[in-house]
Amino acid sequence: MRVFAIADLHLGLGIDKNMDIFGPVWEDHPKRIRDAWSSLVSPEDMILIPGDISWAMNFEQARADINFISGLPGKKVMIRGNHDYWWSTLTKLKNFLPEDIVPIHNTSYVYKGVGVAGTRLWIDPELRLEAFTERDEKIYKRELERLRMSVTSLPKGIERIVVMTHFPPISMHGRPGRAVSLVQEYCTPDAWVYGHMHMDSSGSNDYRCFNKVLDSTRYVFVSADFLGFSPELILSM
Secondary structure, three states, X not given: OXXXXXXXXXXXXXXXXXXXXXXXHHOOHHHHHHHHHHHHOOXXXXXXXXXXXXXXXXXXXXXXXXXXXXXXXXXXXXXXOOOOOOOOOHHHHHHHOOOOEEEXXXXXXXXXXEEEEEEOOOOOOOOOOOOOOHHHHHHHHHHHHHHHHHHHOOOOOOOEEEEEEOOOOEOOOOOEOHHHHHHHOOOOOOEEEEOOOOOOOOOOOOOHHHOEEEOOEEEEEOEOOOOOOOOEEEEEO
16 A cells, blocks of 8 residues: 555536636646546555645535546545635535545544554744735644544554644744644654645746655645646555
8 A cells, every 4th residue: 555645636527617827737637636546546555645635615515526536546635725615514524525535624544554643733923924814823832732633542552643734733834833843742754755845837836855854754746737737656565
């Protein structure tokens, strides 16, 4: 069994939203995701989707995007991103999503010996990645508590752990944020995957600096456009 990750799918199949307006890097991106995913991921693998899954505003609009993801191989585990307005309560999500898609919402999930925990997170003012307001501080503190709930819900004795957040938990220079300190109170993950940041219209942004190993945890930036819309291998069991 292998664990892959890809964030920021930004699908809009149910509302006819075309990402080409954000530059040629996004041209025909659903097909590119499908082709790469299908060639790499096997049915027994797990693939993590750290947020910004669909532009939909509700379940009905999201249905085509979810069906697209469900039609691809592997067990999918996802968290909410800042643009996932269709996301709802855990009960409603479980009733809406197919069995091969697992939402993490103040919870965790274990698949074939690998524990997955996470939350959307938010802008960390100490990392200086985005502008920050007083309102952001309140959201960030709430997301830290959700991260704590998720990590502490992992069963005892899990040897392989992956944390996923939508927002980056480290700076571009590798400085850990408050989320990292919180998680380290309870465990040392094998990997931490995240996205949210994007290439500019010319595709010139270089986010390779986000990929680091700190305190034996591999931090992996998996925004879809950065990956060329091909899932990144995170663990191989």
